Amino acid sequence: MSQQQWTAVDDYITSVLLEPDKALDAALGSSAAAGLPPIAVSPAQGKLLNLLARMMNARRILEFGTLGGYSTIWLARALPPDGRLITLESVRKHAEVASANIARAGLADLVDVRVGAALDTVPRVAEDIGGELFDLVFIDADKPHNADYFAWSVRLTRPGGVIIVDNVVRGGNVVDADTTDPNVQGVRRLNEVMAADPSVSATTIQTVGAKGYDGFAIAVVG
Ligand code: SAH
Ligand code: DHB
Ligand code: MG
Numbered sequence: 001m002s003q004q005q006w007t008a009v010d011d012y013i014t015s016v017l018l019e020p021d022k023a024l025d026a027a028l029g030s031s032a033a034a035g036l037p038p039i040a041v042s043p044a045q046g047k048l049l050n051l052l053a054r055m056m057n058a059r060r061i062l063e064f065g066t067l068g069g070y071s072t073i074w075l076a077r078a079l080p081p082d083g084r085l086i087t088l089e090s091v092r093k094h095a096e097v098a099s100a101n102i103a104r105a106g107l108a109d110l111v112d113v114r115v116g117a118a119l120d121t122v123p124r125v126a127e128d129i130g131g132e133l134f135d136l137v138f139i140d141a142d143k144p145h146n147a148d149y150f151a152w153s154v155r156l157t158r159p160g161g162v163i164i165v166d167n168v169v170r171g172g173n174v175v176d177a178d179t180t181d182p183n184v185q186g187v188r189r190l191n192e193v194m195a196a197d198p199s200v201s202a203t204t205i206q207t208v209g210a211k212g213y214d215g216f217a218i219a220v221v222g
Contacts, residue, residue, distance in 0.1 A: 007110030023105035031068030046074035053078030069098030143186035159222030169215030
């Protein structure tokens with residue numbers, strides 16, 4: 001099995017099961033034109049996020065790591081008209097590209113892009129939401145802070161809510177206990193935190209596709 005085959009199958013799945021989508025294409029196009037790295041979730045992964053949010057009738061969503069807003073658009077489209085998505089991004093240029101993409105997708109009223117390192121901005125999110133906890137959190141920012149983002153997410157997610165973490169298999173490198181890669185170390189620490197927390201139940205599913213060999217962790221809170 002090869003990357004070429006995974007990409008061909010992903011392209012096939014996308015062509016059969018996903019509608020052509022001008023706003024999502026424009027989001028990827030403007031992200032590339034602005035020099036953002038091509039690391040957004042794949043179309044099929046974005047639709048998975050959308051379907052999961054719809055399955056749970058999510059009304060409040062939190063995202064760590066906006067980039068150009070591609071995953072943000074997929075998630076925000078699952079929201080009802082009075083729903084809300086807060087997305088945290090440290091790089092101002094990424095946040096600006098994302099805000100334009102989100103506006104072009106007609107979602108500006110539902111989405112709040114907050115600029116700053118997520119560990120600096122998330123305490124204010126906690127204050128702003130009052131008691132209204134999130135239904136769904138998507139963690140997809142810098143991997144070394146995964147465990148910190150997860151701890152905040154547990155605090156801010158309602159009982160029965162869901163936390164999804166991207167990039168938790170890293171080409172299989174996650175099994176290397178002696179790794180010096182801080183991204184892999186971040187995933188392994190996340191797994192230890194998830195396993196040790198009696199208030200969550202979690203698993204990981206390995207994925208292949210256009211983005212290589214990686215995986216999603218999914219945790220239910222409460
Ligand atoms: N979720 C996006 C991809 C995010 S890529 C999608 O699938 O479309 C990871 C993003 O996290 C990058 O834009 C990066 O700038 C941002 N990031 C890195 N460190 C961060 C931090 N400390 N706080 C918030 N965002 C951060
Ligand atoms: C990287 C980050 C991501 O969030 C992703 O989905 C793929 C790659 C990276 O930093 O290389
Ligand atoms: Mg990712």
